[in-house]
Amino acid sequence: PDEAAVEAVRARDGQLTKPAGSLGRLEWLAEWLAAWQGKAPPTVARPLVCVFAASHGVTAKGVSAFPAEVNRQMLETFAAGGGAINQICAANGLGFKVFDLALDLPTGDITEGPAMSEKDAVATMAFGMEAVAGGTDLLGIGEMGIGNTTIAAAIYAALFGGTPAHWVGRGTGVDDAGLARKVAVVEAALAQHAGHLDDPLEVLARLGGRDIAAMAGAILAARAQRVPVVLDGYVATAAAAILFAIHPSTIDHCVAGHLSAEGAHRDVLERLGKIPLLALGMRLGEGSGAALAMSLVKSAAAIHADMATFDQAGVSKREG
Template structure:
């Protein structure tokens, strides 16, 4: 295990989650030699040291997790995982659950915001339908998924990563999933449910109160089974969050850096971080969402967002915009002239 610590383990003799835990113990760490090569070139580029701020750090981050001294962002891919939630029957969203299928059709037709963002930035885009017409169970009544279904969904997310991708952005779509994310954060971090619940798709005050009450009821229903992060995922999570967990793990094994989208996608990273913090070292936060307590979550995960645009759309939209910045960082590092090439005098001391 990187960084010398053991992942979260349970006393259970056997569990469908055992393979996930074993996988986490085999994850590669950062390539420090590649990072040093990037730093060496940075010192030779025609600019004052450190003058590009986080763009320079992004080049190091890419190199560390791609394992390449010359990092790239030539084949970025935005993956959006779509799912339905039984909890929507409790009036936690401003939109009906039928919007899930309608938005999948909109994605396919190229009519969504994420389609335009990806087209403008030259990003690959894929959407995965996670049994959109079969919602997970209402988490106030029973677990969202059983363990086997949860692991199978994580495995699907692992297989969704396309070969040749050198940078992955993960996003989601699913009416009701900000309620699901808020329940996960409440289970992981404690405190009043109201702290973690936001307005999602734009619910009014009554809708917000229903969301808070729903999260409270779910936590009460499952309170004796919320010590294991993976059990939190199966009991409270949605299929899109489970699939993103799998995608993040697969990306790590394939040395693909990951850009996280907003409040819901970050819930997947929070599950992995709770198992062991190093599991998401290859991830960055694409943006700070206006939803819920996203800033609080990112602080707990040790992530500084690249963007803060007041967005709360989902769809991988904020992550995709952030990929544009990562692409620029890689291009600057690769193509900028050195002092020697440009005939520019270096600093005197």
Template sequence: MTEMTSADRTPFDDIRALVATLPGPDRDAVAMVAERDATLTKPAGSLGRLEHLVSWLAAWQGKGQPSLDRPLVCVFAGSHGVAARGVSAYPTEVNRQMLENFAAGGGAINQICAAYGLGFKVFDLAIDLPTGDITTGPAFDEKACVATMAFGMEAVAAGTDCLAVGEMGIGNTTIAAAIYAALYGGEAAHWVGRGTGVDDPGLARKVAAVEAALAHHAGHLDDPLEVLARLGGREIAAMAGAILAARLQRVPVVLDGYVATAAAAILHALDSSLLDHCLAGHVSAEGAHADVLERLGLVPLLALGMRLGEGSGAAMAMGLLKGALACHRDMATFAQAGVSGRSAG
């Protein structure tokens, strides 16, 4: 068998090569967390999942004293050709208007980030230039897809110690539903939700759009990266890139809702270990998000009935992470507090 030359390589081959280099968890860091946890003034295991969250942070940050000094919420904004098919309750002009709202500090995500001391960045992914209508053609080609993933990779700022990924884009719940249907099969209606609050005719248009997209691209959806290029959007490709870059840089990731999880689902279909450094911030009320999370093996931190997107559920979960870490870092030990430890008998 001859080796592949650089001339033979495709952009998707570069992504697959990158996946092979990703680091695993730091077991020594996990052991250090467990050692300190055993000395704290509480019964072993009494903080439940909060204790596991600290171990998770340590494993993927690669340090026995994990930190949340520079948590960052990244929201990627994209525009979709399929929106012209009436799949949303809002017009595409809302894309630009919401970017301006974020910049002015007026979004829900702005308030959550301010409340929990989280960094916040928004990335405009050619918001005024929609991707191709997936019912009649690909969203974008392989080269453009990988270039957008690379953009997302560059969005992970040096020094970030935990990353939340979110999105904004009229029509993107239709895109997410199409991705899930392509990856997992089943009726399109199972994956389609009401998104921004479409009425019954709007919901029917969404289902029809997903069915049309699957029919048009039939025979070309066996490769998860091909699914991303044909059915995805710029924000989904960028989130996938950000998740990969975070793994390379040992940054744990908190996923937002239905659309953000579509980026994660692409990576999981490529290699089931690619989400080991990720957790689900919440389970969304949109579509079949609970079904998707179960398939990905992710147990959400929160279940608040949210379906806003824009990183809001992931940011709320970061507040929970901060509380878990504060308990581990700042709680007194038995020795410090003069409290008797567990009896030997």
């Protein structure tokens, strides 16, 4: 983090025509942007939401309320501008890109073998790094992939321990039988890969989907390019959790966009030390929670950059 930029933001903030501290987390967001962009005032001129779409072999085990062919259909919906995320981006002036991660080639069923080879995982991370290649100053990270809440739950269980039932939720809305299948699948995956889950990158290859791998790559590339990151919900956070397990500081440039309705997300965020900006009971994915939160970040940057100072406005400072 660029401490000088943070200091410059604090100094300017103290001169803006408002009581000190009265903008709460918006003031913190301006400092956070400056810390990771390495400039003061920070900007949110080219915000970009990237959605990483992947197919998961584990869907063969009946872990989702929707069939796997929805992946391709949703990608076409995004391309036609018909998704929820399209509307959020349009309403808030956010750029939007979708990454098709070999959607017609599902990863392996994690209950029977590894999702990916290590080579595939690394190549997918590298592909995810393209997220920041076009230039952006605020990156939102999201995903779409039938079955990927099961994948995320398996990753959390492998990284943090605890019972699979603790980490598994209803995802797109499975019934009780579907929930039981998800728990059984995570248990089976952990048993299948037992003894090979100590290295977070091996967890990623064995249990992760291409969406998770690409998001991990995007988060790392953003750090290198001085782009602060807003994470979406339960699944996107799994990519951050992999990096956190490698070293906690790798996600210091990431903020949690929202608290998902997927129950275990709260526990994950607490373990990562992230306080979500929004808590609206959402569980859609597609970067939707990140995108809404990015509109708050955008406002925070605009406030910091464009408000008048006490001197400019001729406003009396506080007494005493």
